[in-house]
Amino acid sequence: MSILADVARIAGVSKSTASRALSGRGYVSDGTRRRVEDAATELGYVVSSTAASLVTGRTRNVGVVIPYINRWYFAEVLEGIESALIRAGYDLTLYRLSTDRDLRRRVFDYFLVRKRVDAVISVAIDLSPHEVQMLQALGKPLVGIGGRIDGIPSLSIDDVEIARLATEHLLSLGHRRIMHVGGDQNEQMDFRVHSQRYTGFSQALRDAGVIVDDDFRQADFSIEGGYAIGLAVLGDPRTRPTAIFAGCDEIAIGITVAARQLGINIPGELSVIGVDGHPLAEMFGLTTLAQQPGAQGARAVELLLNQLEHADAAPPDEHLLLPTALTVRSSTAARRDAAV
Amino acid sequence: MSILADVARIAGVSKSTASRALSGRGYVSDGTRRRVEDAATELGYVVSSTAASLVTGRTRNVGVVIPYINRWYFAEVLEGIESALIRAGYDLTLYRLSTDRDLRRRVFDYFLVRKRVDAVISVAIDLSPHEVQMLQALGKPLVGIGGRIDGIPSLSIDDVEIARLATEHLLSLGHRRIMHVGGDQNEQMDFRVHSQRYTGFSQALRDAGVIVDDDFRQADFSIEGGYAIGLAVLGDPRTRPTAIFAGCDEIAIGITVAARQLGINIPGELSVIGVDGHPLAEMFGLTTLAQQPGAQGARAVELLLNQLEHADAAPPDEHLLLPTALTVRSSTAARRDAAV
DNA sequence: ACTCCATCGGGAACCGGTTCCAGGTCTCAC
DNA sequence: GTGAGACCTGGAACCGGTTCCCGATGGAGT
Numbered sequence: 001m002s003i004l005a006d007v008a009r010i011a012g013v014s015k016s017t018a019s020r021a022l023s024g025r026g027y028v029s030d031g032t033r034r035r036v037e038d039a040a041t042e043l044g045y046v047v048s049s050t051a052a053s054l055v056t057g058r059t060r061n062v063g064v065v066i067p068y069i070n071r072w073y074f075a076e077v078l079e080g081i082e083s084a085l086i087r088a089g090y091d092l093t094l095y096r097l098s099t100d101r102d103l104r105r106r107v108f109d110y111f112l113v114r115k116r117v118d119a120v121i122s123v124a125i126d127l128s129p130h131e132v133q134m135l136q137a138l139g140k141p142l143v144g145i146g147g148r149i150d151g152i153p154s155l156s157i158d159d160v161e162i163a164r165l166a167t168e169h170l171l172s173l174g175h176r177r178i179m180h181v182g183g184d185q186n187e188q189m190d191f192r193v194h195s196q197r198y199t200g201f202s203q204a205l206r207d208a209g210v211i212v213d214d215d216f217r218q219a220d221f222s223i224e225g226g227y228a229i230g231l232a233v234l235g236d237p238r239t240r241p242t243a244i245f246a247g248c249d250e251i252a253i254g255i256t257v258a259a260r261q262l263g264i265n266i267p268g269e270l271s272v273i274g275v276d277g278h279p280l281a282e283m284f285g286l287t288t289l290a291q292q293p294g295a296q297g298a299r300a301v302e303l304l305l306n307q308l309e310h311a312d313a314a315p316p317d318e319h320l321l322l323p324t325a326l327t328v329r330s331s332t333a334a335r336r337d338a339a340v
Numbered sequence: 341m342s343i344l345a346d347v348a349r350i351a352g353v354s355k356s357t358a359s360r361a362l363s364g365r366g367y368v369s370d371g372t373r374r375r376v377e378d379a380a381t382e383l384g385y386v387v388s389s390t391a392a393s394l395v396t397g398r399t400r401n402v403g404v405v406i407p408y409i410n411r412w413y414f415a416e417v418l419e420g421i422e423s424a425l426i427r428a429g430y431d432l433t434l435y436r437l438s439t440d441r442d443l444r445r446r447v448f449d450y451f452l453v454r455k456r457v458d459a460v461i462s463v464a465i466d467l468s469p470h471e472v473q474m475l476q477a478l479g480k481p482l483v484g485i486g487g488r489i490d491g492i493p494s495l496s497i498d499d500v501e502i503a504r505l506a507t508e509h510l511l512s513l514g515h516r517r518i519m520h521v522g523g524d525q526n527e528q529m530d531f532r533v534h535s536q537r538y539t540g541f542s543q544a545l546r547d548a549g550v551i552v553d554d555d556f557r558q559a560d561f562s563i564e565g566g567y568a569i570g571l572a573v574l575g576d577p578r579t580r581p582t583a584i585f586a587g588c589d590e591i592a593i594g595i596t597v598a599a600r601q602l603g604i605n606i607p608g609e610l611s612v613i614g615v616d617g618h619p620l621a622e623m624f625g626l627t628t629l630a631q632q633p634g635a636q637g638a639r640a641v642e643l644l645l646n647q648l649e650h651a652d653a654a655p656p657d658e659h660l661l662l663p664t665a666l667t668v669r670s671s672t673a674a675r676r677d678a679a680v
Numbered sequence: 681a682c683t684c685c686a687t688c689g690g691g692a693a694c695c696g697g698t699t700c701c702a703g704g705t706c707t708c709a710c
Numbered sequence: 711g712t713g714a715g716a717c718c719t720g721g722a723a724c725c726g727g728t729t730c731c732c733g734a735t736g737g738a739g740t
Contacts, residue, residue: 001455002697003477003696004696005696013719014719014720014721015696015697015720016698016720016721017718017719019699020718023698023700026699026718027716027717028718028719029717029718029719032718045698046453046454046455047549047696048394048455048695048696048697049454049455049456050394050456050695051394051695051697051698051725052698053390054388054390054695054696054697054698054724054725055699055724055725055726056697056698056699057699060649061456065739069419069581070412070415070419072410078409079436082409082434082435085437086435086451091433091451091456092433093431093433094432094433094434095422107426111426111431113386114387114388114389114390114725115386115389115738116389138341146673153563171619185496222619223620223623224622257597257623257624260600260601261546269373279562279564280563283567283594283597284563284597317367343725344728345727353689353690354690354691355691355726355727355728356689356690356691356692356728357688357689359727360688360689360728366729367686367689368687368689371687372689373734388725388726388727389729390725390726390727391695391726391727392726393727394694394725394727394728395695395696395728396727435703455696507681590709604703
């Protein structure tokens with residue numbers, strides 16, 4: 001492995017000139033630059049990013065903490081982040097935070113702190129004030145995706161609002177027996193996404209003066225989770241809802257599969273609406289509120305790099321609310337038995 | 341930010357002693373160690389991994405190159421790798437390699453080379469001899485998952501064999517009009533997974549003396565891909581196969597959804613078998629050859645760390661073939677019209 | 681009493697870059 | 711002719727640790 005000193009020697013210049021020539025910072029004559037570059041390629045020289053980081057204090061590496069990888073929304077966000085970072089010449093170091101508190105502590109107290117990352121993106125993780133403060137004390141820019149975090153810029157969709165919108169869509173179609181199948185209200189990791197979606201749902205019902213006694217089921221945020229609830233809820237034709245607002249498209253799809261299996265016609269006997277814009281939604285004719293997680297990831301990177309590269313730049317607005325698109329397909333329709 | 345010298349000063353010892361006390365290498369008396377540790381916690385000191393890497397030449401960071409994130413098998417492998425690395429105190433730097441040749445070159449020529457990673461895991465990427473040689477020249481251990489790469493240890497399932505096994509399962513049930521719905525035979529990234537599965541499939545047919553004229557359809561490796569092919573292939577009852585060997589569970593599930601939609605009974609009129617052990621397989625009653633991608637990732641990390649931490653240790657066997665489990669569910673059954 | 685060895689601690693040389701500073705040349709304007 | 715300023719280069723300090731080498735201490739063995 002050749003080092004800068006070798007390159008300098010071959011090119012017949014000093015280390016400092018070689019460094020300037022290769023990094024493009026500072027004055028170097030064209031001829032010298034060429035000689036250095038030739039020497040570098042001849043030797044197959046590549047800078048040691050460790051050495052460079054040590055002196056500059058910047059690693060060109062961003063840490064990403066994320067609770068799941070194998071779930072559409074998260075994978076999509078991650079891909080968006082990865083592409084944007086690579087394009088900007090940054091590395092991405094991945095930390096998956098399970099519900100394990102010890103592991104979480106280790107990631108924050110040990111991994112993220114060692115001057116190894118320049119900044120952190122936190123995806124759908126409700127950082128504690130202590131965690132935020134620890135990272136900020138290190139002067140590391142921090143951006144959140146998927147929920148609001150006090151004191152740091154973050155971006156997400158408006159969970160209360162989309163839930164309200166989805167529910168209003170069902171209400172406007174004449175549905176009254178509406179159920180929300182969503183996530184665990186008390187889950188720690190996912191911000192308050194689940195409870196916010198429930199809130200929007202109930203607000204819409206309340207505003208419409210609709211009272212539903214059995215209005216919620218908790219499901220795993222997956223197709224299997226939706227399927228299991230679907231089978232459980234849709235069996236009895238006398239009690240089953242005429243419309244379901246699912247907490248995400250995976251759940252909605254699971255419910256759809258269960259309904260089809262039970263011979264329940266969608267949207268004839270049951271309307272279903274989801275949230276996400278999952279690629280499978282189209283195949284199942286699912287009406288959904290589409291968001292673009294990949295774009296969210298890219299946007300977060302943009303905010304971060306802006307802070308990193310113009311240290312003077314004020315940190316961006318506290319919280320950005322991103323748009324969703326109501327995509328109506330064939331899974332929602334007017335209630336058939338128009339009379340209640 | 342406090343540095344080692346601060347800790348040493350507070351503890352009343354030299355930098356070298358402080359370093360020894362904190363790293364646990366070399367002789368330090370218990371009392372001294374305690375004083376140093378106290379000083380360190382008091383100051384909130386954390387080593388600079390950059391500085392440490394510069395002098396030791398080891399980063400405790402592993403690079404992972406992977407073509408997809410948002411696909412079950414890959415996400416699962418990635419999770420397995422991530423957990424295993426974190427547990428061992430290693431970081432994971434993620435590089436997603438799309439089909440973009442330029443990006444791929446950049447990752448290999450620039451990102452992976454800067455002494456930033458100690459080792460590389462390549463998931464389902466058919467490395468060129470040049471790429472392998474470049475990494476080996478840097479002395480970086482390298483392990484492949486998902487296919488055989490000449491000259492480096494790798495692990496995967498036996499794609500020819502599982503395809504043969506799946507096909508034989510269908511043959512033994514009396515099926516003769518069998519179709520394989522698989523991936524693009526010429527795809528660059530995915531080793532020769534696709535063509536190997538086709539090979540095993542044809543071998544099984546040939547060995548059984550079965551000739552099928554329309555035996556293959558190419559599909560995107562996703563539920564949507566399987567669904568599209570399913571609709572296209574299953575429409576005509578006179579020409580449609582009685583059994584399908586799908587290249588992966590996602591395709592098989594897509595075909596299942598299409599079949600249900602067309603009112604085709606599985607397994608009455610159509611048997612379907614997949615590969616993977618996707619969590620959705622159970623819900624769809626899908627017979628499959630289950631592999632454990634997460635375990636594969638963990639195993640790869642194990643091989644890698646062994647090489648890293650016992651540099652003397654010989655690199656492991658060239659290629660490990662991992663087992664799969666034929667999991668029979670309700671999607672495969674004996675052909676109904678027993679006489680052909 | 682003397683050697684030997686294990687234990688403990690400090691000084692200083694690194695690791696491989698970046699950057700500040702100083703010195704020198706050349707051009708241009710006054 | 712002189713000063714200002716842009717351009718070019720080398721020397722040396724520095725980033726923050728790790729580790730080699732050496733000296734000191736003290737208990738055990740003979």
